[in-house]
Amino acid sequence: MPRQERRQALVEVAFRQIAERGFEGLRTRDVANEAGVNIATLHYYFPTKEALIRGVVEHAMQRFRSTLEPHGSSADQVVNHMRAVRRLLGKEPELGAVMAELSLRAARDPAIAALLEETNLAWHRMVSGLLRRALRDGHLREDLDVEAGAALIVATLSSMTLPVLNRTDRMDDALGELRRWLGAPLPAEPNQSLD
Amino acid sequence: MPRQERRQALVEVAFRQIAERGFEGLRTRDVANEAGVNIATLHYYFPTKEALIRGVVEHAMQRFRSTLEPHGSSADQVVNHMRAVRRLLGKEPELGAVMAELSLRAARDPAIAALLEETNLAWHRMVSGLLRRALRDGHLREDLDVEAGAALIVATLSSMTLPVLNRTDRMDDALGELRRWLGAPLPAEPNQSLD
Amino acid sequence: MPRQERRQALVEVAFRQIAERGFEGLRTRDVANEAGVNIATLHYYFPTKEALIRGVVEHAMQRFRSTLEPHGSSADQVVNHMRAVRRLLGKEPELGAVMAELSLRAARDPAIAALLEETNLAWHRMVSGLLRRALRDGHLREDLDVEAGAALIVATLSSMTLPVLNRTDRMDDALGELRRWLGAPLPAEPNQSLD
Amino acid sequence: MPRQERRQALVEVAFRQIAERGFEGLRTRDVANEAGVNIATLHYYFPTKEALIRGVVEHAMQRFRSTLEPHGSSADQVVNHMRAVRRLLGKEPELGAVMAELSLRAARDPAIAALLEETNLAWHRMVSGLLRRALRDGHLREDLDVEAGAALIVATLSSMTLPVLNRTDRMDDALGELRRWLGAPLPAEPNQSLD
DNA sequence: AATGAATGAGAGTTCATTCAT
DNA sequence: AATGAATGAACTCTCATTCAT
Numbered sequence: 148m149p150r151q152e153r154r155q156a157l158v159e160v161a162f163r164q165i166a167e168r169g170f171e172g173l174r175t176r177d178v179a180n181e182a183g184v185n186i187a188t189l190h191y192y193f194p195t196k197e198a199l200i201r202g203v204v205e206h207a208m209q210r211f212r213s214t215l216e217p218h219g220s221s222a223d224q225v226v227n228h229m230r231a232v233r234r235l236l237g238k239e240p241e242l243g244a245v246m247a248e249l250s251l252r253a254a255r256d257p258a259i260a261a262l263l264e265e266t267n268l269a270w271h272r273m274v275s276g277l278l279r280r281a282l283r284d285g286h287l288r289e290d291l292d293v294e295a296g297a298a299l300i301v302a303t304l305s306s307m308t309l310p311v312l313n314r315t316d317r318m319d320d321a322l323g324e325l326r327r328w329l330g331a332p333l334p335a336e337p338n339q340s341l342d
Numbered sequence: 343m344p345r346q347e348r349r350q351a352l353v354e355v356a357f358r359q360i361a362e363r364g365f366e367g368l369r370t371r372d373v374a375n376e377a378g379v380n381i382a383t384l385h386y387y388f389p390t391k392e393a394l395i396r397g398v399v400e401h402a403m404q405r406f407r408s409t410l411e412p413h414g415s416s417a418d419q420v421v422n423h424m425r426a427v428r429r430l431l432g433k434e435p436e437l438g439a440v441m442a443e444l445s446l447r448a449a450r451d452p453a454i455a456a457l458l459e460e461t462n463l464a465w466h467r468m469v470s471g472l473l474r475r476a477l478r479d480g481h482l483r484e485d486l487d488v489e490a491g492a493a494l495i496v497a498t499l500s501s502m503t504l505p506v507l508n509r510t511d512r513m514d515d516a517l518g519e520l521r522r523w524l525g526a527p528l529p530a531e532p533n534q535s536l537d
Numbered sequence: 538m539p540r541q542e543r544r545q546a547l548v549e550v551a552f553r554q555i556a557e558r559g560f561e562g563l564r565t566r567d568v569a570n571e572a573g574v575n576i577a578t579l580h581y582y583f584p585t586k587e588a589l590i591r592g593v594v595e596h597a598m599q600r601f602r603s604t605l606e607p608h609g610s611s612a613d614q615v616v617n618h619m620r621a622v623r624r625l626l627g628k629e630p631e632l633g634a635v636m637a638e639l640s641l642r643a644a645r646d647p648a649i650a651a652l653l654e655e656t657n658l659a660w661h662r663m664v665s666g667l668l669r670r671a672l673r674d675g676h677l678r679e680d681l682d683v684e685a686g687a688a689l690i691v692a693t694l695s696s697m698t699l700p701v702l703n704r705t706d707r708m709d710d711a712l713g714e715l716r717r718w719l720g721a722p723l724p725a726e727p728n729q730s731l732d
Numbered sequence: 733m734p735r736q737e738r739r740q741a742l743v744e745v746a747f748r749q750i751a752e753r754g755f756e757g758l759r760t761r762d763v764a765n766e767a768g769v770n771i772a773t774l775h776y777y778f779p780t781k782e783a784l785i786r787g788v789v790e791h792a793m794q795r796f797r798s799t800l801e802p803h804g805s806s807a808d809q810v811v812n813h814m815r816a817v818r819r820l821l822g823k824e825p826e827l828g829a830v831m832a833e834l835s836l837r838a839a840r841d842p843a844i845a846a847l848l849e850e851t852n853l854a855w856h857r858m859v860s861g862l863l864r865r866a867l868r869d870g871h872l873r874e875d876l877d878v879e880a881g882a883a884l885i886v887a888t889l890s891s892m893t894l895p896v897l898n899r900t901d902r903m904d905d906a907l908g909e910l911r912r913w914l915g916a917p918l919p920a921e922p923n924q925s926l927d
Numbered sequence: 928a929a930t931g932a933a934t935g936a937g938a939g940t941t942c943a944t945t946c947a948t
Numbered sequence: 949a950a951t952g953a954a955t956g957a958a959c960t961c962t963c964a965t966t967c968a969t
Contacts, residue, residue, distance in 0.1 A: 148953080169446055171366045175939065185955045187941080192953095196939065244449065250504040251364055251442055271512070295515035299498060302516050306501035309445040317466070320490035321497050327487075328523040345928090370964060380930045382966080391964065538932080559836055561756045565960065575934045580961065582932095637836055640894040641754055644829065661902070682912075685905035689888060692906050696891035699835040707856070710880035711887050718913040735949090760943060770951045772945080781943065930969085938962070945955080 154192050157182050158202040165203060166241035170248055175199065204259055207245045208266050215273050222286040223334035224277045225300075226326055230334075232304045233322060243308035250308075267301070274300050281331070288330035300325065349387050352377050353397040360398060361436035365443055370394065399454055402440045403461050410468050417481040419472045420495075421526050424517055427499045438503035445503075462496070469495050476526070483525035495520065544582050547572050548592040555593060556631035560638055565589070594649055597635045598656050605663050612676040614667045615690075616721050619712055622694045633698035640698075657691075664690050668719075677719050690715065739777050742767050743787040750788060751826035755833055760784065789844055792830045793851050800858050807871040808919035809862045810885075811911055815919075817889045818907060828893035835893075852886070859885050866916070873915035885910065 148156075160182045164173050175196050179189040193199040214235050217224040236243040253260035275297035281287050303325060307318055326333075343351075355377045359368050370391055374384040388394040409430050412419040431438040448455035470492035476482050498520060502513055521528075538546075550572045554563050565586055569579040583589040604625050607614040626633040643650035665687035671677050693715060697708055716723075733741075745767045749758050760781055764774040778784040799820050802809040821828040838845035860882035866872050888910060892903055911918075 150952085153953085168450065169365070171364070171447075172450075174937090176937090186939085187956080188954050190940065191955095194940090244446065247442070247446055247504060251439070251446070252366075254439065254505045255363065255367075292515070292519055294512075295519035298512040298516035299519050302501040302513060303494065303497050305504060306497040309442060309500060309504070310449045317489075317493040318497060320487070321493035324487055324490035324494050343928090348928095369962090371962095381964085382931080383929050385965065386929070389965090540931085543932085558840065559755070561754070562840075564958090566958090576960085577935080577962080578933050581934095584961090586960065634836065634839065637832070637894060641829070641832055641836070642756075644895045645753065645757075682905070682909055684902075685909035688902040688906035689909050692891040692903060693884060693887050695894060696887040699832060699890060699894065700839045707879075707883040708887060710877065711883035714877055714880035714884050733949090738949095759941090761941095771943085772952080773950050775944065776950070779944090930967105932967090932969105934964105934966080936963090939960095941959070942957090943955105946951105946953090948951085948953105 150192075153182075153184070153188075154202065157184075157189060157192060157199065158206045161199050161203050162206055162245060163241060165248055166244040169244075170200075170252060173200075201258070203245070204249060204262055207242065207249060208262055210242055211246065212266060212269065215270060217273070217277055219334060221277075221280045221284045222332060225274075225281050225287075225329065226331050226334050228274065228277060229300065229304065229322055229325065233307065233318065236304075236307045240310070244310065246305075247308040271297055271301050278329075286331060288328075291329065296329065345387075348377075348379075349397065350401075352379075352384060352387060352394065353401045356394055356398050357401055357440060358436060360443055361439040364439075365395075365447060368395075396453070398440070399444060399457055402437065402444060403457060405437055406441065407461065407464065410465060412468070412472055416472075416475045416479045417527060420469075420476055420482075420524065421521055421528070423469065423472060424495065424499065424520070428502065428513065428517060431499075431502045435505070439505070441500075442503040466492050466496050473524075481526060483523075486524065491524065540582075543572075543574075543578075544592065547574075547579060547582055547589065548596045551589055551593050552596055552635060553631060555638055556634040559634075560590075560642060563590075591648070593635070594639060594652055597632065597639060598652055600632055601636065602656060602659065605660060607663070607667055611667075611670045611674045612722060615664075615671055615677075615719065616716055616723070618664065618667060619690065619694065619715070623697065623708065623712060626694075626697045630700070634700065636695075637698040661687055661691050671721070677721055681719065686719065735777075738767075738769075739787065740791075742769075742774060742777060742784065743791045746784055746788050747791055747830060748826060750833055751829040754829075755785075755837060758785075786843070788830070789834060789847055792827065792834060793847055795827055796831065797851060797854065800855060802858070802862055804919060806862075806865045806869045807917060810859075810866050810872075810914065811916050811919050813859065813862060814885065814889065814907055814910065818892065818903065821889075821892045825895070829895065831890075832893040856882050856886050863914075871916060873913075876914065881914065 157178060161173065161178045164178055164181070173196075175189055176186050178199070179186040182189070189199070193202060214231055215228075217228060218231070219227045249259055249263055253263045275293050278287065278291065278293045278296050278300075282289075282291055282293065303318075303321060352373060356368065356373045359373060359376075368391075370384055371381050373394070374381040377384070384394070388397060409426055410423075412423060413426070414422045444454055444458055448458045470488050473482065473486065473488045473491050473495075477484075477486055477488065498513075498516060547568060551563065551568045554568055554571070563586075565579055566576050568589070569576045572579070579589070583592060604621055605618075607618060608621070609617045639649055639653055643653045665683050668677065668681065668683045668686050672679075672681055672683060693708075693711060742763060746758065746763045749763060749766075758781075760774055761771050763784070764771040767774070774784070778787065799816055800813075802813060803816070804812045834844055834848055838848045860878050863872065863876065863878045863881050863885075867874075867876055867878060888903075888906060
């Protein structure tokens with residue numbers, strides 16, 4: 148199998164394992180088995196377990212960033228974004244689980260911390276950009292503090308990565324309230340779960 | 343040393359270890375050493391590692407619940423509560439780290455899930471109770487959805503347990519915005535970080 | 538089994554393994570098996586393989602040094618010493634093999650180099666001391682260079698640790714010639730192999 | 733690259749690796765890398781690691797034998813030979829290291845033992861030949877035992893292959909004493925280190 | 928109540944070797 | 949003639965757990 152394909156396959160298996168069992172339960176042998184290769188083959192592609200984990204981190208970051216692109220009119224983009232992230236985390240809870248695992252690991256691993264902060268900063272900037280534009284176009288409450296609002300949105304959305312602590316059903320209420328607080332209109336394509 | 347005291351000492355060491363290194367890095371031997379006893383002694387008090395972890399869970403839950411008691415007038419209680427939790431997580435980041443670790447582990451461990459859900463439910467009820475009373479007393483925006491507001495507050499506060507993903511500095515802005523959105527007054531004892 | 542006894546037992550097994558198979562063939566599992574304990578038990582006494590090897594080095598040094606004590610009158614001590622070392626290496630070829638292995642390893646391991654040099658220096662000093670006394674007492678050729686003679690004796694004896702390269706049968710001739718060169722008398726207890 | 737050249741290149745790399753790290757540290761992959769070829773290519777030329785080692789043994793034997801040719805008058809040949817070997821081992825310690833490694837391995841590998849014994853025998857014969865001729869020509873002490881003398885010379889010289897155990901500085905003294913013992917004159921080209 | 932000694936199971940990693948291309 | 953990919957077997961080391969004392 149071509150080099151990049153096999154690497155990718157191994158990373159995806161490891162990603163899923165972390166989502167299911169946490170870093171605590173990540174075993175290189177299991178990853179190799181599930182990918183259908185010998186453990187020595189895994190080490191042929193990733194010299195150490197840490198190298199494999201770095202691969203997973205990059206994979207997760209890229210997967211998350213790819214959902215950050217805004218859609219719709221400036222009036223709808225903010226709500227569309229909240230909706231998109233909520234959908235993503237609802238449909239692919241693995242991604243949320245891995246992001247939360249990485250967040251915890253970041254406290255002990257500066258390399259992960261750096262990557263995570265970078266991603267997080269990009270996210271925050273994107274959201275505050277959306278808020279600023281919508282505010283300028285008169286779609287939001289006039290007295291809104293853009294930075295604080297972005298922080299609130301990012302915090303609320305990222306809290307969804309913690310299972311149990313924040314159940315999805317309640318989160319829909321919270322996001323609806325958040326929308327109302329923004330003074331934002333319901334987007335064209337209605338979505339009950341946001342209101 | 344009396345039985346309960348020794349148990350408590352072991353649990354506290356384990357609690358700290360989890361905060362520092364995650365479940366991933368929890369070693370019974372390290373716990374025993376740091377508590378100044380033999381590994382076999384640890385197993386005398388906690389037959390298995392899981393038993394020790396259950397002890398930690400109970401310890402964490404109790405430690406968290408003890409900060410939930412409301413203070414001040416009905417007008418201030420909501421903001422005081424947000425402030426109290428933010429302070430707690432700022433001053434004792436260990437507790438937040440352990441809560442997040444437990445939250446992730448809950449996805450694989452029904453026993454932890456149950457305990458966590460119970461605590462979370464209690465928290466949510468407490469916050470919605472505060473909101474309801476403050477609303478009745480005319481301290482909040484009249485059109486506030488109590489349940490949704492409570493969910494939003496709990497989500498925002500609990501997102502602070504994820505290091506890096508949500509930096510404390512930004513969170514202060516977010517909490518200030520949250521307060522303004524509630525239409526709540528600043529409590530008597532002023533606190534810049536909440537506005 | 539008491540701590541020191543078990544440590545000693547493990548070291549002795551490792552010593553024998555090195556003699557038989559070289560460092561190349563030293564396996565912690567084999568050492569543990571032959572000592573009748575689990576591999577984890579070996580690591581209970583010696584945290585790493587290197588620690589075990591250090592134990593072997595000390596054991597070998599001590600075992601060698603214990604044969605360095607001189608015996609007999611000043612006239613006989615030199616020849617008695619050569620005879621004693623030759624006998625030791627003939628009877629316990631393991632010790633010679635391990636010494637040679639250590640000598641090679643010393644080129645890569647400063648810790649071993651230091652220990653070996655120390656032992657070697659002690660040996661050289663002892664031999665030159667014997668030569669000096671015998672010379673003073675008129676038992677040797679008058680024009681003997683004590684230091685050079687000691688170096689020659691030590692070199693010849695230590696060459697016996699290299700199997701094949703120097704077969705024992707030829708070495709007896711060489712040692713006999715060495716004795717004659719020294720002008721030393723045959724010791725009371727006659728020994729054909731030295732003359 | 734021509735077949736024989738590539739084989740030779742691989743053998744030389746392996747030779748150097750053994751000198752530097754011992755058999756203990758010989759890795760076919762490292763040899764291949766340092767020779768600039770793929771590991772599979774190495775196995776194309778040497779089907780097994782053992783085959784490569786046999787190549788190294790032959791290489792070492794040949795390299796050593798090529799220094800055995802006597803030079804100078806019959807009076808000087810013995811001392812010239814000692815000098816030549818001492819120089820060789822001083823200038824190319826690799827060769828000594830590999831010879832010692834092989835000597836130890838010979839105890840476990842009959843094939844190596846045979847080759848080494850053959851070389852050793854040739855060496856011994858050559859030295860005793862030199863001694864016999866010099867004795868006949870009246871250049872040496874008349875009562876010299878030729879065989880024993882040869883054994884002593886070979887032993888002393890070969891002890892130089894053991895690093896640390898016999899430091900080169902002391903060996904010069906020993907060789908000088910050896911020369912005096914033989915009653916041999918200093919060769920025309922004076923060399924302080926031998927006297 | 929407490930411990931030193933011991934272990935089974937399994938972790939990550941290494942390495943000589945093979946094979947299709 | 950040469951290689952990238954793959955592997956089985958084995959290696960050192962770790963860890964929760966047990967047990968006699």
